[in-house]
Each structure stands twice: as C-alpha cells, then as structure tokens.
Amino acid sequence: MSATAFDAAAAARAWRPPPLISSPLLRYAVYLGALAYVVLGVATVEVNWARAAEGMGRAAGFLGGFFPPDFVSKGDDIFEGLMESLTMTVVSTALGIALSIPVALGASRNLAPLPIYLFCRGIIAVSRTFQEIIIAIVFVAMVGFGPLAGMLTLTFATVGFMAKLLAEDIEDIERAQAEAVRATGAGWFSWIAWSVLPQVKPRLIGLSAYRLDINFRESAVLGLVGAGGIGDTLNTAFDRYEFDTAAAVLLIIIAIVLVCEYTSGWIRRKVQ
Amino acid sequence: MPENAPPLLAITGLTKRYATGDLALNEVSLAVPPGQVMALIGPSGAGKSTLIRCVNRLVEPTSGQVVLDGAELTTLGRAALRRARRRMGMIFQEYALVERLTVMENVLSGRLGYTGFWASWFRRFPRRDVEEAFRLLARVGLAHMADKRADALSGGQRQRVGIVRALMQDPALLLVDEPTASLDPKTSRQIMRLIVELCEERGLAAIINIHDVALAQEFARRIVGLRAGRIVFDGTPETLDAAALTAIYGEEDWSRTIRRIEAEDSVAEPVA
Known part of the structure; x- marks a missing residue:
C-alpha cells in the first residue's frame, strides 16, 4: 500500500485548471487568428479625420439648435402626438395581452396537443422574427399612414413577446396542483382558471406592465416610418429643422419612459 | 357489511x-x-x-x-368522466393545494365539478356550498384560517385543507x-x-x-x-x-x- 501511496501535495502542484480548448495547436491557432482579425479589421477602417473635424462643428451647431427646448410654439402638435402615442400604447397592450393568452396556452407543451402547440409556436416565431419597424412598414403599406398601423404593429409584437414568456411560465407550473384540480371533476376552463392561472398570475401582471413600458418606447420610434404617434411629431420637427421643438419632444419622451419604467418596476416588485 | x-x-x-x-x-x-x-x-x-x-x-x-x-369508468367520454370524478375525492402526498389561492378558495375548488365556469370565476358559489365549507373547516379546526393563503399554512394544516377539499366533492x-x-x-x-x-x-x-x-x-x-x-x-x-x-x-x-x-x-x- 505504501509503495503506491498517493502524494496529494505533488498532485496539487501539478494540477492546472483545464484549458477551454484542450489541443494546444488548435488553441494557439485560435488565439493568433483572433489577433490577426482584430489587426486587419482596425487597419481597414478608413477614417477621414478632416471630414470628422468639420462634422464636429456642425454637430455643435445642431445641438446648439436644441436649446432652449421649445414646448410652446408647436404645443398643439406635440400634445396631439403624445395622446396618439399613449392611445396606441394602451390599446395595443390591452389587445395584445388578450390575444396572447390563448396563444400562450396553446404554446405550452404540457397543455396543448402537438398540432396546436406547433401552430401557436409558429405564431410566436413569426411575431418575434421581425423587428417592429419592418412590421410597421408592412402595416403602413396595408392600412395607410397613421396610428392604426402603429397600433396593429404593437399588438402583433406584443402577442409574440407575451405568449412566449407566458408559455414558458405555464410549462413550469407545479403539476401536482393542476392534477388536484383536475381530480375534482372541473371542466377545462375551470381547470385553467383555478390551477394554471393562480400559478402564472404574478408573471402575467409583471410582463403586462413591462410590455406597456416597451410599447410606449416603440410607439415613439414607429412614427419615423409614418405609423403615427409622437414619433411622427418628432420626425416632422427634424424635417423642418425645428430642433428646439424636437428637443422638447425628446425631453417629454424621456420623462414618460422614466415614469413608465419606474411604475412597471414597482408593479413587478409588488406582485412577486 | x-x-x-x-x-x-x-x-x-x-x-x-x-x-x-x-x-x-x-x-x-x-x-x-x-x-x-x-x-x-x-x-x-x-x-x-x-x-x-x-x-x-x-x-x-x-x-x-x-x-x-355499477358504472364502468374506463370507457367514459370526457364529460361523463368529469361527472364520475366528482364521486372520487383525492388527497395528495404533498397536499397539492393551489398555493396562491386562499384556504377557502382551495376548499371551494372541490365544488368545481358542480359549478359553472363563470360562477366559479367570480367565486359565486351557492350559499350551501360555502356553508358546508365552513362546517368542514371547523370540523378539522381551521375555520379561522379561511382567508389565509394556502402557502402560509403548516404541513399538517395544509393536508387538512386537502382533506376538506376532497370531502367538498361529496364523494x-x-x-x-x-x-x-x-x-x-x-x-x-x-x-x-x-x-x-x-x-x-x-x-x-x-x-x-x-x-x-x-x-x-x-x-x-x-x-x-x-x-x-x-x-x-x-x-x-x-x-x-x-x-x-x-x-x-x-x-x-x-x-x-x-x-x-x-x-x-x-x-x-x-x-x-
């Protein structure tokens, strides 16, 4: 036994944490390749320093145009755009959540049979594949300029977002609770309402508040492609070189986003 | 007998x-x-x-x-199976109470097989069901806990709620x-x-x-x-x-x- 005694101290000295890539050849090849890529990449960026310096002056003038922000002279337009954005946000969030619940139920493998599951996962995938701007362009082409296109866009995006995250939560419910309610002889809807809903309700409320917040921010962007809202006002202000009005709009957007974010954070903390 | x-x-x-x-x-x-x-x-x-x-x-x-x-259960259709399940109360290993519902809601969920969806959604159970629920809760010494959330109870108390839920089915x-x-x-x-x-x-x-x-x-x-x-x-x-x-x-x-x-x-x- 003593001949083969294990020398822990020697083993500890010899031990090294295993490298990420075990073959040394491959390891150094990867390191060298990454280094070469960075060097070549930096070398190929062409910077016209003269033009950048010129731009600095223009940027200063441009930013100078922001001050002082002018809330008054286009006040009506700003107010109208703001109301449009808020309406768009609330309507699309409410509609999107209502539509996302059935999709989420269908997209939960523990509730839905395979064909329904695949169908609902398909809806989610399509909704999440495209960025809001692209969907907005499509809807603007379909229903014309204005807040309707924006509202449809946000609703569509909300369905994918909510359904995916809600379905994940539904798939994580405790089976025993669901089984117990089923054993009482409850019908399908009662079963969902009494065993699944209580388990996912905090998440549902939290996600809804979060999505309301996202939808307002998105609504400000969608105006840039003609889908209505405060973004439209902002875009128009830039087009007319009314930078002071644009600054006012930006400040209002920042304020509202802060309020939304704080409120939705507070709601989410409350329901946990 | x-x-x-x-x-x-x-x-x-x-x-x-x-x-x-x-x-x-x-x-x-x-x-x-x-x-x-x-x-x-x-x-x-x-x-x-x-x-x-x-x-x-x-x-x-x-x-x-x-x-x-006298009724064969293995061949029953869905609706008939739900009716048959009302006659079989089930009590579970880990209590399987719906944790985010109150004790009373858990107990009343034993009546879901007898109650329509909307009535159960608005918690409008027949008066005699609620009365029976209180009687049974008093029988197991938990009448004062009716509005506590199920996850606030000890193991023995939870299992007694589980027993009352099963008995509510009139099994x-x-x-x-x-x-x-x-x-x-x-x-x-x-x-x-x-x-x-x-x-x-x-x-x-x-x-x-x-x-x-x-x-x-x-x-x-x-x-x-x-x-x-x-x-x-x-x-x-x-x-x-x-x-x-x-x-x-x-x-x-x-x-x-x-x-x-x-x-x-x-x-x-x-x-x-």
Missing part, C-alpha cells in the same frame, strides 16, 4: 404499461365494499400511485375494467396518495385518524397508499400489498406477518416491525 354487499369499487384485470415500456400494473383485480378503509402498501415503484390514478383516470389504464357504483370514495409522506410522526397519526374518522362519519370508502406499515396496521381494516404491479397480499392487519411483509417488500428482518402484533397475539392466545 363486507363480502355479500355489492362492491362500491370493482377493479378487474387492470393493467398499465407506460409509454416507456414499464409495466406498472399487471392484471390487478380488487373489490372495495362501501365504507371500507383499505390501506395499499408496497415498495416504491410497486404501482400504488398508478393504481389509484387509474381509478379516476388521471392516468389512463392500458386495459382492464374499473367499475364505480363516495376517497383516493389517498401517501397522505403522511411529508409530515412528522405525530401529525401523520393525527391526519390518518382524521381521515378514518371522517370516512366513518360519512360512510366513505377509502384507498390509502401508505409507506408506513405500522400506521396502515393501526388505521385500516384491510391491507392490500402490491409488489411489482401485482397484488401479493390481501387481508386484515392482524394477518400481516413477517412472511407477508417479505412477500411484499422482500427479505428483511421484520421482527421489530411486527412486534406489536405478535405481542397482542400472545396475549390473546396464552396457550401457544
């Missing part, structure tokens, strides 16, 4: 093979007369849980018949799955005593899956032993001897487990 009375529950040739190929139940036949409290013992994986879940079809049996009160049969598995010894005895008392008060039959042989012997009038999906013992607690335990669980020194019974035997038959 035993042998000659028509059985409340008659199981014939019940077999369950899971999709994985595991044979959980192998041609099990069992008759439970009205009002009989029966303990089902056996090692883990013997098929105890599967057996009671095949009765209310939370698990679909592969073949065989289950007849409750003829209780299916009880390891009611004491997560409770301390004293609470375990209280829960078993409560289940047996309530069965006597209401003339209910019960199948109680249980690991604890001593508890089974103390509280059940009949003991059925299951091993590898087959019934290997069926008799009164007094006849459960070392040979029977070996047949159910395998070779082990059973002298301490059954000492109590033998001590009683020696008092009864001093000559031997």
